[in-house]
Each structure stands twice: as C-alpha cells, then as structure tokens.
Amino acid sequence: MAKFSTDLDRTFSALADPTRRAIVSRLCDGPRSVSELAEPFEIALPSLLKHVRVLEQSGLVRSEKIGRVRTCTIEPRALQATEAWLHQHISGWQKRLDRMEAHIERMMRKK
Amino acid sequence: MAKFSTDLDRTFSALADPTRRAIVSRLCDGPRSVSELAEPFEIALPSLLKHVRVLEQSGLVRSEKIGRVRTCTIEPRALQATEAWLHQHISGWQKRLDRMEAHIERMMRKK
DNA sequence: TGAAAACTTAGCCATGTGGGAAAGTATTGG
DNA sequence: CCAATACTTTCCCACATGGCTAAGTTTTCA
Known part of the structure; x- marks a missing residue:
C-alpha cells in the first residue's frame, strides 16, 4: 500500500500547507520570481524556497533560473x-x- | 494567511497519507467497522484508529459507536x-x- | 459470572516538517 | 571592479506524525 501512489502522496501533502496553496494561487495568475513569491509572506527567503522545492517535487510547479532570478510557473497536470x-x-x-436509493425504493414497493 | 483555511489544511493532509486514502476508498463502498478497516493492512489497531481520528477531524469521515463496534461512514461534503x-x-x-493565447494571436496579426 | 471481542488509552520512539539565522555564490548595474 | 541583488547552502530547533507495545474498558455471549 504505498509505492505506486507516491505522486498523489506528494501532491496532497504539498497542498496541505496554506503557504504552499497561496503560492499555487498566485502562480495561477502567472509566473513569479522567488522573491516576488516571498514578498506577501512574513517568511524568510530560505523557508519560502523550501516550499517551492516541495511544490516542484510534487510536480505542481516548475522553475527555471535565468541569470540571478529563478522564475516559477504552475504545472497544471498534477x-x-x-x-x-x-x-x-x-x-x-x-x-x-x-x-x-434504488434498494430502498424496492423495499417500499414490496411492502 | 492561515486561520481561515484550516479546513482545507486538514483535508489535504488527511488525504496525503496512502493508508488514509485507502480507508476513504473502502468507505466509498459503504460503512465499515474499525476492525474491518484494519484487516487489509499490516498495521496495529491503535495506529489505524489514529488514522480514523485524523479523517474524522478533517470532516472526511464520521463514526458512531454502537455496542462495542464503531462504524465509520464517508462524509462526501469535505x-x-x-x-x-x-x-x-x-x-x-x-x-x-x-x-x-489571445495575446499571442494579436501579436501575430500585428506582424 | 467469566471469557472473548472490539475497541481505547497511554506512553515510547524515530523520522519528517516548518521555521529561522548566518554565511556563501553568482549576476548585474554603475 | 565593486557593491547590491537574488538567491542558495548549511546548520539548528521545536514540534508534529506514524508506527509500535502494553494495559485498560466496555459489551456480548455461553
């Protein structure tokens, strides 16, 4: 009861955290850099980055680094x-x- | 960013565990007692009971004890x-x- | 009444998770 | 070339989670 369902495990537990759901919500409006994502939260950058990594591992988010900024996009398939x-x-x-309901109906008709 | 979304938190994290998803699946076929639920798993009863409690707190499952058996049913609203x-x-x-897509199309027409 | 059945509680343990600070690396703008 | 920017890495900590065993408790049935 485990190995085959790992994808769902990761997706559900990624979405179990409110900060991560908020990130997903924002990414639904379009791609964002890591610091743009961090801005609305009272959270240190490393902590936010961890959330992004979790979302990436769940397949919900993809990110690419160009120059010094990493841009995150949502990945709707997951x-x-x-x-x-x-x-x-x-x-x-x-x-x-x-x-x-059908069963109950049959019982009713019988009686 | 937290308090208001507690329900979703609990539901998603309840569903993040494969054992709990399996319980939900079985309950979709109809109500089961705690020991019926435990039977297909290699898991001690107290551990399974914990899962049931988590599912109850998330609102995914309800249970009622009659005599010495506790019967669990699924609660589809969550x-x-x-x-x-x-x-x-x-x-x-x-x-x-x-x-x-609309934007890209506009660009194409312009050019 | 007394044993078996069906949970239930209590306590323990290893691991995982979400948070942080501090220091490091790589790009970029002046 | 140097400072600022934008991450990134490396620890560290407190607490939650999932599992267990052992010892209750409450019902039921003979």
Whole structure:
C-alpha cells in the first residue's frame, strides 16, 4: 500500500500547507520570481524556497533560473490528476448512494 | 494567511497519507467497522484508529459507536469542497492560458 | 459470572516538517 | 571592479506524525 501512489502522496501533502496553496494561487495568475513569491509572506527567503522545492517535487510547479532570478510557473497536470482522484471517489460514492436509493425504493414497493 | 483555511489544511493532509486514502476508498463502498478497516493492512489497531481520528477531524469521515463496534461512514461534503478548490484553480489557470493565447494571436496579426 | 471481542488509552520512539539565522555564490548595474 | 541583488547552502530547533507495545474498558455471549 504505498509505492505506486507516491505522486498523489506528494501532491496532497504539498497542498496541505496554506503557504504552499497561496503560492499555487498566485502562480495561477502567472509566473513569479522567488522573491516576488516571498514578498506577501512574513517568511524568510530560505523557508519560502523550501516550499517551492516541495511544490516542484510534487510536480505542481516548475522553475527555471535565468541569470540571478529563478522564475516559477504552475504545472497544471498534477493539479488535474489530483482532481481526478477526488472526482472518481466522489462519483464512486454517488453511485453507492444511487444503489441505496434504488434498494430502498424496492423495499417500499414490496411492502 | 492561515486561520481561515484550516479546513482545507486538514483535508489535504488527511488525504496525503496512502493508508488514509485507502480507508476513504473502502468507505466509498459503504460503512465499515474499525476492525474491518484494519484487516487489509499490516498495521496495529491503535495506529489505524489514529488514522480514523485524523479523517474524522478533517470532516472526511464520521463514526458512531454502537455496542462495542464503531462504524465509520464517508462524509462526501469535505471531499467535494476539496475538489472545488482544485477545480477553481485549474479553471483560473485555464483562463490565464486563454488570455495568453489571445495575446499571442494579436501579436501575430500585428506582424 | 467469566471469557472473548472490539475497541481505547497511554506512553515510547524515530523520522519528517516548518521555521529561522548566518554565511556563501553568482549576476548585474554603475 | 565593486557593491547590491537574488538567491542558495548549511546548520539548528521545536514540534508534529506514524508506527509500535502494553494495559485498560466496555459489551456480548455461553
């Protein structure tokens, strides 16, 4: 119960932190440099950089260094894969609910 | 940047663990007792119970004890709220992509 | 009543995580 | 060429997390 689902592990735990979700939100508006990302937070640069690394390892964000500035962009595929997992489970649950309703209806008709 | 998003924090970090995602998956098929949930894992009961508690605190799962067995059920609303966050961000990113495409097209026409 | 079943609590341990300060490296503008 | 900029590396710390065992507690069933 582990190895094969490592991607989801990383994505969900990357999104579990509010600072990282805020970073993702900002990157949805367009690419940002590391210091631009740091600016709205009361956080030291090394700490923010760590968050960026976590987001990169989860595949949610990519970054490239040109000259002395590193620019980060969002990578929507990981976001979509995560949504897919949730969607699948919600619809699975929905199906079960439908079956239950059908079952109850059958009981009602019998009686 | 914190207090208001605590629900999402808890939901995402609950789903970051593969054991807990597996529990959620099984509960999508219907309610289960704690020991039924524990059965497929090589994990001691107290450890599994901890996972259940985490899932409860995130709002993903509810449980009720009747007699000596505690039965767990899934609570789809937290799942849906989480999907909503993802969906919102994906579509936000999509809009930005559209704007970029429109921009590039304008540039092409000019030239 | 008394043993088995089904949790539940308590406490321990190793590792991981989020935060920081300090010092280092590489680019750039004057 | 030198100072400022923009990271980056290297530690360090406190606390949270996931796992365990051992010892309860509460119900149920014979």
